[in-house]
Amino acid sequence: MAKKLLLKNDHVHGIQSYEIYRQHNGYCSVEKALKSMTADAVVEEVKKSGLRGRGGAGFPTGMKWSFLAKPNGVPRYLVCNADESEPGTFKDRYLMERIPHLLIEGMITASYALGANTSYIYIRGEYFYVARILERAIAEAYANGWLGKNILGTGYDLDLYVQVGAGAYICGEETALLESLEGKRGNPRIKPPFPAVAGLYGCPTVVNNVETIAAVVPIVNDGGDAYAQIGIGKSTGTKLISASGHINKPGVYEIELGLPVEEFIYSENYCGGIRNNKKLKAVVAGGSSVPILPENLILKTANGDPRLMSYESLADGGFATGTMLGSGGFIVMDEDTSIVKNLYTFSRFYHHESCGQCSPCREGTGWMEKILHKILDGHGTLKDIDLLWDIQSKIEGKTICPLGEAAAWPVAAAIRHFRSEFEDYVKNPNAIKDVKHYYRLNNLQTA
Amino acid sequence: MNTEVKFSEESLQLVQNMIKRYPAGKQKSALIPILHVAQAEFDGWLSPQTMEYVASLLNILPVEVYEVASFYSMFNLKPVGKCVLEVCRTSSCWLTGAEDIVRHIEKKLNIKNGQTTSDGMFTLKTVECLGSCGTAPMLQCGAKYHENLTLEKIDQLLDQLQLEGNRKSYTDQII
Ligand SMILES: Cc1cc2nc3c(=O)[nH]c(=O)nc-3n(C[C@H](O)[C@H](O)[C@H](O)COP(=O)(O)O)c2cc1C
Ligand code: SF4
Numbered sequence A: 001m002a003k004k005l006l007l008k009n010d011h012v013h014g015i016q017s018y019e020i021y022r023q024h025n026g027y028c029s030v031e032k033a034l035k036s037m038t039a040d041a042v043v044e045e046v047k048k049s050g051l052r053g054r055g056g057a058g059f060p061t062g063m064k065w066s067f068l069a070k071p072n073g074v075p076r077y078l079v080c081n082a083d084e085s086e087p088g089t090f091k092d093r094y095l096m097e098r099i100p101h102l103l104i105e106g107m108i109t110a111s112y113a114l115g116a117n118t119s120y121i122y123i124r125g126e127y128f129y130v131a132r133i134l135e136r137a138i139a140e141a142y143a144n145g146w147l148g149k150n151i152l153g154t155g156y157d158l159d160l161y162v163q164v165g166a167g168a169y170i171c172g173e174e175t176a177l178l179e180s181l182e183g184k185r186g187n188p189r190i191k192p193p194f195p196a197v198a199g200l201y202g203c204p205t206v207v208n209n210v211e212t213i214a215a216v217v218p219i220v221n222d223g224g225d226a227y228a229q230i231g232i233g234k235s236t237g238t239k240l241i242s243a244s245g246h247i248n249k250p251g252v253y254e255i256e257l258g259l260p261v262e263e264f265i266y267s268e269n270y271c272g273g274i275r276n277n278k279k280l281k282a283v284v285a286g287g288s289s290v291p292i293l294p295e296n297l298i299l300k301t302a303n304g305d306p307r308l309m310s311y312e313s314l315a316d317g318g319f320a321t322g323t324m325l326g327s328g329g330f331i332v333m334d335e336d337t338s339i340v341k342n343l344y345t346f347s348r349f350y351h352h353e354s355c356g357q358c359s360p361c362r363e364g365t366g367w368m369e370k371i372l373h374k375i376l377d378g379h380g381t382l383k384d385i386d387l388l389w390d391i392q393s394k395i396e397g398k399t400i401c402p403l404g405e406a407a408a409w410p411v412a413a414a415i416r417h418f419r420s421e422f423e424d425y426v427k428n429p430n431a432i433k434d435v436k437h438y439y440r441l442n443n444l445q446t447a
Numbered sequence B: 001m002n003t004e005v006k007f008s009e010e011s012l013q014l015v016q017n018m019i020k021r022y023p024a025g026k027q028k029s030a031l032i033p034i035l036h037v038a039q040a041e042f043d044g045w046l047s048p049q050t051m052e053y054v055a056s057l058l059n060i061l062p063v064e065v066y067e068v069a070s071f072y073s074m075f076n077l078k079p080v081g082k083c084v085l086e087v088c089r090t091s092s093c094w095l096t097g098a099e100d101i102v103r104h105i106e107k108k109l110n111i112k113n114g115q116t117t118s119d120g121m122f123t124l125k126t127v128e129c130l131g132s133c134g135t136a137p138m139l140q141c142g143a144k145y146h147e148n149l150t151l152e153k154i155d156q157l158l159d160q161l162q163l164e165g166n167r168k169s170y171t172d173q174i175i
């Protein structure tokens, strides 16, 4: 059976409550870290574990922590990124809702390692009810002496707060998140300076994803080496995957990194195959921003090796034939899916979410959405497909934050792998009517 | 109708506690949380008067409140119905039938996306991914997520909301 570190107790009755969580070894990492380890020793274990950021970029967490500036007399902050708005991603919500104390425990241990005395969990506004669950867990942690002054008599003080956002994908970008936490519009900042030097209120700050912080708990409990034994190569540990789309068993699965993609899609332990006995057409493997891959390339790399759920294997072949693990938002599409229409929902999303600071992103996302709309409406031309390609190619590397390229990559990949489908749309507008008709007939009746 | 905008004692207490969470001089951080409280208390939207009031509580300019309120999609700058039906229309929801959900609600309530029913009960609004893709299609109304929707479930939900008849806010206690 697969190794579970974060979700091993998610089905225990009452695990949301402090008492039951504590009975299942809850808060042991805090005890161990505060009573028997120096802050640097905790950072060292995280480095050894090989843990990589689970928010999307996969940056080594231990290294990020060691970059944190420590000027005397200046507060340092840990901010948890619970903005989770990348389409296809819902793992953080599941974790916070099911096992809120795991995140709180991770926040305390990680704050200790970084020397932060005030930490925030920034959660997307739509998850308001989840924020309440976290607040209740935090109140329990205060009541039992895990937060507040002089925790466990060690002299370490920590206050932890939940901050709700108000609907803006861009606030998941770490510097936009910090702006939002300061009570401003979520406009990303120009880097450098990086948050490790000048973050929240201009002070050194670490921003980490919910799942990253939760993973600190088993790393401290069992040691970084034990964590590094799990997984494959530089993809150590386990990863939460949000599986959705045309599969029999959508949901959040904790996998050991290195699991074959084919097993993930077809095994009864995971997605359980494509629903209604249809065939697999394509997968977006790591949230809306990563390149879509057709069936043959998601199951096997261009060299014919089995594709694995790991940072390296999913990226094998670069963008020509590969993709990225990203946030682990795994969207599966069956043989009847219109790739063009799916792409349109992504492009509309990015246009809606662009903060508007950079022209290539602000104008490019709107332009791409419009062209896709035109193609879907049966008024597209072959030139429009080239124009789409041209626009997407002029965004990457020319913007303040990566939202610009996140909007460009899905367009590039859809044209790269499914160009003929775009051509069908422009050459044969009547086919579009069938597509629309198809969705009207099939949707919901099967639900 | 009461034109003076002022929080209830209870909300004022809540807001004052929120302001205390941040280091000295950084009280503006409380702006977004306070706007949520304000929207819930003052009929589900942020009028210019409400924004001026919030500005006065934080000792900032009204325009600082407006520029924030207008950035975030959860803040309504125009009046809305008591129940705002926010239907997700992004990929996973679209793949599993979000378009039919929207069409069904439009037909049933006789409004278009973005409009409010004449009795002021419902507003229909399409939104982007709400982090519920595994239980798609879905919609949010107030604090609550309604997941794995079918047309029958929508019918039941609308009937139930109509019967309850009260305003639904993000800040509602639902569990
Ligand atoms: C447009 C955009 C949206 C993002 N959204 C999220 C998000 O919702 N959650 C998240 O953890 N990281 C998100 N990120 C990544 C963060 O900027 C940051 O890298 C991450 O929180 C770092 O944490 P990690 O190292 O633990 O992954 C986003 C980045 C961009 C550019
Ligand atoms: S790339 Fe887009 S979202 Fe990012 S800062 Fe520029 S305009 Fe804003």
Ligand code: FES
Pocket: A087, A088, A089, B088, B089, B090, B091, B092, B093, B094, B128, B129, B130, B131, B132, B133, B136, B138
């Ligand atoms: S796509 Fe609808 S909730 Fe994610």
